Amino acid sequence: MDFSNLKKEDNEIYNLIEAEKDRQMEGLELIASENIVSKAVLEALGSYPVNKYSEGYPAKRYYKGNEVIDKIENIAISRLKKLFNAPYANVQPNSGSTANAAAYFAFLNYGDKIMAMNLNHGGHLTHGHKVNFSGKSYNFVQYGVDQTTQLIDYDALFELARKERPKLIVSGYTAYPRAVDFKKFRTICDEIGAICMADISHIAGLIAGGEHENPVPYFDVVSTTTHKTLRGPRSAVLMCKQEFGEKIDKAIFPGLQGGPHEHVIAAKAVAFKEALQPEFKNYASQIVKNAKALAKYLQDYNYKLVSGGTDTHLILVDVRANGISGIEAETVLEKAGIYCNKNTIPFETFSPWDPSGIRIGTAALTTRGMKENDMLFVAEQIHLALQNKNDEIKLKEIKEKVNLFCNQFKFY
Numbered sequence: 001m002d003f004s005n006l007k008k009e010d011n012e013i014y015n016l017i018e019a020e021k022d023r024q025m026e027g028l029e030l031i032a033s034e035n036i037v038s039k040a041v042l043e044a045l046g047s048y049p050v051n052k053y054s055e056g057y058p059a060k061r062y063y064k065g066n067e068v069i070d071k072i073e074n075i076a077i078s079r080l081k082k083l084f085n086a087p088y089a090n091v092q093p094n095s096g097s098t099a100n101a102a103a104y105f106a107f108l109n110y111g112d113k114i115m116a117m118n119l120n121h122g123g124h125l126t127h128g129h130k131v132n133f134s135g136k137s138y139n140f141v142q143y144g145v146d147q148t149t150q151l152i153d154y155d156a157l158f159e160l161a162r163k164e165r166p167k168l169i170v171s172g173y174t175a176y177p178r179a180v181d182f183k184k185f186r187t188i189c190d191e192i193g194a195i196c197m198a199d200i201s202h203i204a205g206l207i208a209g210g211e212h213e214n215p216v217p218y219f220d221v222v223s224t225t226t227h228k229t230l231r232g233p234r235s236a237v238l239m240c241k242q243e244f245g246e247k248i249d250k251a252i253f254p255g256l257q258g259g260p261h262e263h264v265i266a267a268k269a270v271a272f273k274e275a276l277q278p279e280f281k282n283y284a285s286q287i288v289k290n291a292k293a294l295a296k297y298l299q300d301y302n303y304k305l306v307s308g309g310t311d312t313h314l315i316l317v318d319v320r321a322n323g324i325s326g327i328e329a330e331t332v333l334e335k336a337g338i339y340c341n342k343n344t345i346p347f348e349t350f351s352p353w354d355p356s357g358i359r360i361g362t363a364a365l366t367t368r369g370m371k372e373n374d375m376l377f378v379a380e381q382i383h384l385a386l387q388n389k390n391d392e393i394k395l396k397e398i399k400e401k402v403n404l405f406c407n408q409f410k411f412y
């Protein structure tokens with residue numbers, strides 16, 4: 001990338017941006033919600049549409065001078081529809097949280113009942129956390145996973161839905177490592193007359209690549225971020241049935257947002273084109289192969305995995321079972337150049353500030369070109385670091401080894 005002007009005009013920020021690039025290059029990025037975008041996506045992100053105001057939708061703008069912007073946004077919409085076989089698409093949401101807010105806003109009144117996953121079992125903040133707009137504006141009831149299998153308990157979910165009769169049910173998770181049975185959600189929503197919503201933020205890339213069942217064609221509304229397994233810019237989109245298109249559009253603009261970020265929409269269009277290429281199927285399949293390999297190697301070291309493994313990009317490790325807390329694990333691993341996050345596990349008995357698990361994902365490592373055999377190295381370093389959690393010298397040695405290893409998988 002050419003940052004010569006930035007370097008000249010603001011050396012302080014330039015140096016920090018370069019330092020962040022080095023950190024990303026030298027470390028093992030295991031944060032399940034992160035990925036590495038292509039140079040083409042980066043270039044679109046730093047481009048001229050950033051200067052434009054385009055409130056409204058293609059051919060219905062509140063400002064003049066939008067002929068070119070309309071073309072960009074229409075291309076993004078048509079690529080997204082093709083990618084997910086979506087009847088209708090809105091590419092304007094600025095983030096996953098806004099996309100979810102818009103979906104609720106489109107279909108519900110404040111105070112209405114929504115059913116979503118228990119946050120300790122893998123639900124997102126916007127699925128009813130009490131400090132979030134969702135929990136403050138709507139009345140959430142929560143389903144969860146079965147205590148023994150740690151898989152979604154669909155029987156309990158059906159029972160709860162029949163009793164509570166929510167107006168909308170959300171299937172979507174930040175920390176659920178297993179495949180979701182979307183058809184079951186459609187069935188119960190049809191039975192009780194609820195709006196059927198999926199939030200596929202984490203698994204969108206796996207769905208686009210054919211590695212997970214796709215709910216988009218038959219769900220009422222589907223939200224997703226574009227920056228996790230989908231490997232696009234930090235942003236989001238909404239897809240829905242044709243009949244709900246107008247409601248969704250109005251909820252985004254003028255409901256929740258003003259001018260859309262058209263440079264980000266251009267970058268989303270580029271990412272959708274990348275995801276439509278045949279190679280993206282290989283990418284999605286490699287993400288899952290890597291996650292399964294990493295899960296197995298961790299189990300070989302006696303780590304306890306929530307639900308006993310993974311079907312996706314994501315692994316939830318119950319590190320407390322090995323005598324270490326979530327905070328301690330993420331802190332020690334960071335010292336070794338390995339990035340992940342602490343996470344609650346189902347039926348968590350500790351506080352969310354120091355939960356029992358860590359969440360790891362393989363999307364970013366797979367983008368760098370790592371394969372199953374490389375996951376052995378990753379598992380070894382995780383284990384070594386956790387075993388030597390109080391030995392600063394040893395942790396530094398591991399970090400150096402991790403740096404050397406990562407240097408074989410360059411990007412940018």
Ligand SMILES: *Cc1c(COP(=O)(O)O)cnc(C)c1O
Nearest residue numbers: 095096097124173174199201202
């Ligand atoms: C990441 C995520 C979001 C929120 O996305 P932001 O862009 O961070 O607002 C919403 N729902 C789920 C399930 C997510 O994983």
